[in-house]
Amino acid sequence: MYDVVLLTLGSERDASGGGCGSGGACCGGTSEAAGERPEERCETPRVPVLACADALTARGARVETVTARSDAEIDEVLARLDGPPRADGLTWPDPDSKTRLVVATASDGQLRAVLRRLVRRYAPPPSRRPADLPENRTVPDLPPVGVLPLDPARSGTARDLAAQLGLPRDPAAVAAAVLDGTPRRLDLLRNDGGSVTLDGALLGAADDAGRPLHWRARVEVDGTVLSTGEEPIMACAIGNAGGYASLGDVALLADPDPSDGRVQVAVAVPVVTRSALGRKRVRLEVRRARGRAAAVVPRDEKVPFLDDGVEGELSRKRSWWTEPGAWAVWTA
Numbered sequence: 001m002y003d004v005v006l007l008t009l010g011s012e013r014d015a016s017g018g019g020c021g022s023g024g025a026c027c028g029g030t031s032e033a034a035g036e037r038p039e040e041r042c043e044t045p046r047v048p049v050l051a052c053a054d055a056l057t058a059r060g061a062r063v064e065t066v067t068a069r070s071d072a073e074i075d076e077v078l079a080r081l082d083g084p085p086r087a088d089g090l091t092w093p094d095p096d097s098k099t100r101l102v103v104a105t106a107s108d109g110q111l112r113a114v115l116r117r118l119v120r121r122y123a124p125p126p127s128r129r130p131a132d133l134p135e136n137r138t139v140p141d142l143p144p145v146g147v148l149p150l151d152p153a154r155s156g157t158a159r160d161l162a163a164q165l166g167l168p169r170d171p172a173a174v175a176a177a178v179l180d181g182t183p184r185r186l187d188l189l190r191n192d193g194g195s196v197t198l199d200g201a202l203l204g205a206a207d208d209a210g211r212p213l214h215w216r217a218r219v220e221v222d223g224t225v226l227s228t229g230e231e232p233i234m235a236c237a238i239g240n241a242g243g244y245a246s247l248g249d250v251a252l253l254a255d256p257d258p259s260d261g262r263v264q265v266a267v268a269v270p271v272v273t274r275s276a277l278g279r280k281r282v283r284l285e286v287r288r289a290r291g292r293a294a295a296v297v298p299r300d301e302k303v304p305f306l307d308d309g310v311e312g313e314l315s316r317k318r319s320w321w322t323e324p325g326a327w328a329v330w331t332a
Contacts, residue, residue: 001060001098002179006049006148007077008104009113010069048171049104052148055175074117077101081143090124093143100178100330102146108161108199108243109310111147115188115327116196118142136261137323138190144183144328148174161199161308164241165258168332177332185325186258189240192319198327199243200256201307203296203314204235212247212268216299219267222291226267229299234284238294238320239264244306254288261324262290293321 045053045065056063068074081101083094105111123139124130133140149162149169165184168174189197205213214232218225227233237244237252240263245253252266271285296303296318303314 052171
């Protein structure tokens with residue numbers, strides 16, 4: 001039978017890279033605004049974690065629940081997925097491991113934080129690229145993870161990654177998928193900022209009234225230029241899955257597929273036209289492209305963005321590239 005680690009990310013590590021849950025509570029619980037002290041968050045596993053642990057135990061699995069509050073503590077858990085020593089000295093995942101990992105997520109950013117550590121653990125340096133690494137990848141097949149959403153409400157309009165992929169949300173169903181299911185391999189986006197993207201990134205911002213603010217950047221996909229950097233942009237979506245497929249009523253990404261081996265990019269540009277009577281009109285033009293890699297070079301000082309729900313600012317060139325089938329989730 002399997003050893004199963006149920007991993008939850010604690011409040012301290014979330015501030016630096018995981019992305020918090022709703023209401024500012026890093027584990028998806030209550031927030032300081034509700035009168036809870038930060039040190040009290042996440043000390044006791046949440047109900048879905050306990051229910052999933054009970055379902056796994058009832059099936060004979062040996063279960064351990066872990067709350068990680070730093071990258072080092074995440075790495076301690078991931079080390080259990082290591083394979084036997086290799087002749088080349090590389091740390092490599094064990095394809096026959098009897099240890100299975102379930103990540104309890106209050107946000108897509110938390111799942112991304114774990115995958116980022118998996119990539120850092122198993123990606124070989126370019127100077128030591130092994131012969132058994134796929135030609136179109138920089139990482140080996142990462143170990144499959146079970147995903148336990150901590151917020152059932154997000155299966156509705158919020159459309160987190162688990163909902164997009166049709167993954168189970170009920171703790172007992174998650175346990176069954178981890179023990180009896182099959183891994184579904186998915187593409188992973190790496191970027192030259194040292195992180196990864198599971199769903200997508202949305203570049204741009206809005207004013208207090210919700211109106212998009214214009215910015216400028218050169219955007220290209222495999223050499224296809226979507227914007228030269230001279231014209232204003234309202235939004236740019238870098239898509240692996242469909243979390244940023246639309247912006248309000250504007251369709252950005254067309255049929256994004258997280259397993260097609262390509263990144264999809266869309267740029268929304270306001271275009272001024274004139275009617276037959278000479279009246280000026282502004283329409284929104286959406287330019288799209290798919291490819292192996294994408295690059296954005298901002299012309300403005302800082303461009304705000306969301307990447308798997310985590311906020312950031314882009315002030316220099318950022319490139320994303322696809323790692324086809326690099327990560328996997330357990331599905332029923």
